[in-house]
Amino acid sequence: MSLSGWICLVTGASRGIGKGIALQLSEAGAIVYITGRQEKTLKETATEVDERGGKCIPVICDSTKDDDIEKLFERIKQEQDGRMDLLVNNAYAGVQTIFENGGKKFWETDPSIWDTINNTGLRSHYICSVYAARMMVARGQGLIVNISSMGGLQYLFNVPYGVGKAACDRMAIDMAVELRKRGVAAVSLWPGPVKTELITQFVLSNDAPQEAKIPSQLKDVFANGETPECSGVCIVNLAKDKNLMSLSGKIFMTCDLARRYGIRDVDGRPIEDFTTLKFLLTQMPYVSWLSSFVPSFIRMPRFLLPLLNNHF
Structure with a gap:
């Protein structure tokens, strides 16, 4: 129970990577707040956490609405006496849109695709980080993790996706500069290909939409990808690192942290080093x-x- 007593928040945790992170944080002993827009899926995740012996608090929150985010942090502040140890910025609403527009160039899609991909991602990550940092700075400790991807380094999927991920990485780097003297760390984490529910639906399923078809090589990579809990295993180990502040401002792949901490995925497989x-x-x-x-x-x-x- 290495994170016993920690107060954590994982946004967008009703399924996929966010759910996996919440499961691992709770198994490590943390009290985990999770957010999402659908009450049904949030409660299902909370039930799974409870069945594993963890403690999870589901909160309906639309990450595109500033008022919802503000109320979320006010609730955590009141219920936990101003304490927050870990924020994982994971909320994202662009996966379905990305695959439904697969193959289209930026000028062939409606400009609103930018907001679909980056409002529930990049923008909400910044707003959540502001509120979390206020609580963390007041206590002189904390960790903020932005879930990003290799799309921040090279072209992947489309223009709004890559720009948003590059900005998430830069946000973590720059937040680390301003937080360093306050004892708060900020990093960006790139999961490898992850076999989430939506990836299974839009990429791996035989019934996947034609426009979502991807090269067979990339499909094989996803088919053998990380479990949704892999990122959670990495974050738990990162959070308890005694040299955490020396790692602040860095961008990590899950394979980087697997190598650093000698960890494997929850199914026992080694984490692929891409x-x-x-x-x-x-x-x-x-x-x-x-x-x-x-x-x-x-x-x-x-x-x-x-x-x-x-x-x-």
Whole structure:
């Protein structure tokens, strides 16, 4: 129970990665507030947390509404005597829109796709971070985690997606600068491909919409992807790191934290390191056979990964 007594908030936790994070935080002993727009799915997640022996408090909150966010933090402040130890900015509403518009260029889609992808993501992350930081700074400790992706480094899905993820990364980096002397850390976390409910529906299912079809190689990567709880395992280990402040302002992939803490996914599988030369070779049809001869410890510098964009 390494996080016993911690007060945590995970936004967008009624399913997917957010749900997985909430499950792992609660298993570690934390009291976890979770948000979402649908009462039914929120209660289902809370019930699953309770069945595992954790404590979860579901709160209906529309992350596009500033008043809802303000009321959420006011409630936590009153119920927990002003304490908040960990905020995970995970709320996101763009997955279905991304796949329904798969293959379309930015000028071929309605401009409102920007708001669909980035209001419940980027904008709400900033607002939640403001309220959380006020509580954390007052106590001189805390951790803010932005759930982002490799789309912040190289083209992935579409223009609004990439810009939003790059901004989430930059937000964590810049928040860390202003929070450093206050004992509060901020990081950005890139999960690998995750086999969530929506990915199963829009990518892996035989009934997936035609417009959502993706290359077979990428489909295979998702089929063998991380569990939704993998990011939660990583965040629990990060939160209890005695050198947490030295990590503030950094961008981590789940495989980075797996390597740092020696952890595996909840199903026992090793967490795939997408930066290894061995893995990257497996994604290149004509030279994939070379991967069996390459040691797994050889990694590509992250800034070079966009050069391989055409192979994914």
